[in-house]
Amino acid sequence: MLSLFFFMKSTKFLFSCVETQILKNTNSLAHFSASFQLGFFSTNQGLTIANALRRTLLLQKLHYSISGVFIQNVQHEYSCLKGLKETILDLLINLEKIIFSSSKLNTKTQFIFLCIKGPKIIKAKDLPLPSFLFCINPDQYIATLDIHATLNMTLLINNFENNSCSEITTKFYTKLYGQFIQPKQFQIKNTQFLFLNTQISPILNINYTIKKNLFNQEIILLHILTNGSVHPSYVLHTAIKNLILSLIPYYKINQSLPNFKWTKKKNTLLLKKQLFKKVLCIDLANFNLSIQTYQTLQMFHIYTLGDLYKLSFKQSKFFKDSYNLEYKELQTFLRKFKYYLQQF
Template identity: 30%
Template sequence: MDRNTLSIKCLKSEKSESGSLYGQFLINPLQPGQGITIGNLLRRVLLSDLGGTTITAIRIAGVKDEFSIISGVREDILEILLNLKGVILKNKTKNPQFGRLKVQGPAVVTADSIEVPTDLEIVNPNHYIATISTSNVLEIEFKFEYGIGYKLANQAFYSKSQDFLQTDAIFMPVQKVDFKIENVYDNSNYITERLFLDIWTNGSISPDEAVFSASKFIIDFFNILIENNSTQEVVNSDEKVSLIPVNPHINITIEELQLSVRAYNCLKRAQINTIGDLLQYSPEKLQELKNFGRKSADEVFATLKNKLGIILQ
């Protein structure tokens, strides 16, 4: 492969009404076998290692716990928390920040009612939050945090004095990644490959920014390995080390299975974060999870078999 001819080109770029973004990229020319290596690596990093900012806690005036009812508001606390998960934020800093919302009814409350710091931008301002049917006032304070992956709400409140209600947080800006590889033959029947990469994001980052960040992450990671390798001495040992076979899939996060929202949330609530955690469950035990059901179980079984060749015993 001639490094001077290797290129990446954006073939498609689309934006949905919800604010999510889609991009298709072409990387070529690659040597035979390099497409699957690069495609898999980029997909893993795009889904697992890019961070984002989201709402991690709220405080509602006059509310003491998540089971309270807000007078004059159609939704209960749990419904409002669920709606707030859909608010997409673009952030210029990684520091925790705070915002607030204060609306007097009757009114339909959407994301553009949230007052955010100058470093924050709401990507989907028309996103629905709640409906106030009376002249009551709905007042909410928000905590925004930067993170990577997924964080479960470990406890209901930070402290009794603050009364902040934690929420499950999805920080991942990349929602889905697909790739395909095509062979290219020249006049002398020499084979090269070209890699097509499809990326969907929530709108807080563009697909081309996601590719750049993922590539930089990979480069920085391997640079660290190279630097450490040059400074460390190899120690020879005559002692025999017993190697125990390890399933290569156990550390893969369940985000990479790209399950439906229902199945994904049920697994997360059960503290099942990796394939290794999932393999600890038999099919019978899996179906006993709260709100899981047979349909979700069948989806998990089929995905494990088709993507990783794993069959739950």
């Protein structure tokens, strides 16, 4: 007991997981629950840190979510589709309820093509997902199709960090899909890109209590409940990292520096940078390149648009000499794409 007393007195910090559980709700969905304790803090400091952590945790977003969708013959979310029981707005709300999870953080934008003929009750398990991605709630209801009705839909699944719902992004995705990505055997016409809400948090509940030890030091007991897509320990570590990173720029600020005004021009430039970052993450398999060209690019470990732009001079020269036809196809594709990007 005496050794424990001196150990607690000499310990400067405490971070441990007290308990973890897998809970099931009425819909048989598995929720992750975990309790953590953090310490040791001086008097009244624990409440400040606990509040900051709680607010930062509530800002966490789903790792994978459907960022947008193309639906044939649908221009906006208030449209109605013949043979579809639900309105388009109800369909989008049901798509937002689908929860995805994965063992790896893939940053590539995934284009999911879905063509279903009625009569059919469409659920989340009907989506042809990539191998690394799986659905937490496969029985999530999406829509019901009547007989002779058809639903042609393309979904964009992204590892979303920022959701910049701007006119530039809407115009960009619509033209990108229509000119480059849409496969010939899956034509979707008379449609516009519809955004979904990606600001949904995986955290269902957060509670905390503060207690004191024998030395009057405060310890935070934090309880986190998630929807099953991520473990509470991961979101807690991420929240701590984000909280620290948000405060680092203000460390040792020179007060003599002038105040910088955030102009509209700078804001537009930032949006374009975020947009270009998303473009570089798109998998080349989504574009209408020939199978020979795509297989050749895989030999050079080129999988995304970003990898293609990083192609070195020596590699491109060897590529031109050894694979002349594929090189010409890539040059034509890149010229069109560069001209396309200049419009934004």
